[in-house]
Amino acid sequence: xxxxxxxxxxxxxxxxxxxxxxxxxxxxxxxxxxxxxxxxxxxxxxxxxxxxxxxxxxxxxxxxxxxxxxxxxxxxxxxxxxxxxxxxxxxxxxxxxxxxxxxxxxxxxxxxxxxxxxxxxxxxxxxxx
Numbered sequence: 625x626x627x628x629x630x631x632x633x634x635x636x637x638x639x640x641x642x643x644x645x646x647x648x649x650x651x652x653x654x655x656x657x658x659x660x661x662x663x664x665x666x667x668x669x670x671x672x673x674x675x676x677x678x679x680x681x682x683x684x685x686x687x688x689x690x691x692x693x694x695x696x697x698x699x700x701x702x703x704x705x706x707x708x709x710x711x712x713x714x715x716x717x718x719x720x721x722x723x724x725x726x727x728x729x730x731x732x733x734x735x736x737x738x739x740x741x742x743x744x745x746x747x748x749x750x751x752x753x
Contacts, residue, residue, distance in 0.1 A: 625647050625648070625649055625650025625651065625652070625721060625742050626647065626648045626649045626650070626742075627645055627646070627647055627719050627720070627721060627742055627743060627744035628645070628646050628648070628744055628745070629643055629644070629645050629717065629718070629719055629744045629745070629746060629747040630642075630643055630644040630645070630646075630747065631747060632717060632747040632748045632749040632750075633748075633749065633750070634750040634751075634752065635709055635749075635750070635751055636751070636752070636753055637709060637710055637711060637751055637752075637753055638708055638709065639709050639751070640705070640706060640707045640708070640709065641706045641709060641749060642703055642704065642705045642706065643659070643703065643704040643706070643717055643719075643747060643749070644701055644702070644703050644704075645657070645659075645701060645702045645703070645704075645719030645744055646699075646700060646701050647700040647701070647702075647721070648700070650742075651697075651700060652695070652697065652700055652702065652721055653676065653697040653700075654676050655676055655721050655722045656673060656674065656675050656676060656721075656722035656727075656730040656734060656739075657673065657674050657693075657695060657702045657719065657720065657721055657722065658670065658671075658672065658673040658674075658719070658720045658722070658734060658739075658740055659671040659672045659673070659693060659702075659704045659717060659718070659719055659720075660717070660718045660719075660720060660737060661713075661715035661716065661717045661718065661749075662715055662716045662718070662746075663712070663714060663715040664714065664715070668718070668737060669684065670684050670734075670735040670737070671683070671684050671687055671691065671704070671717070672684070672687065672691055672692075672693035672704060673693065673730075673734035673735070674693045674694070674695055674702065675730065675731075676727070678694065678695050680731075681693050682734055682735075686712070687706075687713075690706065690707050690708045690709075691704060691705065691706050691707070692704070692705040692707075693705075702719055704717070704719075706749075709749075709751045710751060711751050711752060711753075712751075713749065713751050714749065714750050714751050714752070715748075715749060716746040716747065716748050716749075717746060717747050717748075717749055718743055718744050718745075718746045718747075719743070719744045720737070720740035720742060720743045720744070721740060721741065721742040722734075722739055722740055722741070723739060723740060723741035723742075724741070
């Protein structure tokens, strides 16, 4: 499966932005999906994850209450809605599809980048005044 993130952008603090992640050459319906980000000079970090069917979501503490992950499987697409963006949200954002395997393990491994086997190339989001 190929994952392609939508174009990010440069916004001011307090602005909102929605990223999408479209899958092709494969499907995402039966897989957990995640968003990660890599701030400049730092390691990649977990942002949000969602189970197959969208019944359960998780967020990093730093984005809880501001970001929302969702999915629309009929369009093979996952979204990340980002509100009240802050300069610390500046990063390259990546979407990822969980690897094959026991689904139950996703409930305790969703923060682990190694749990994901397919990644997009990333999209830059810059928050600056």
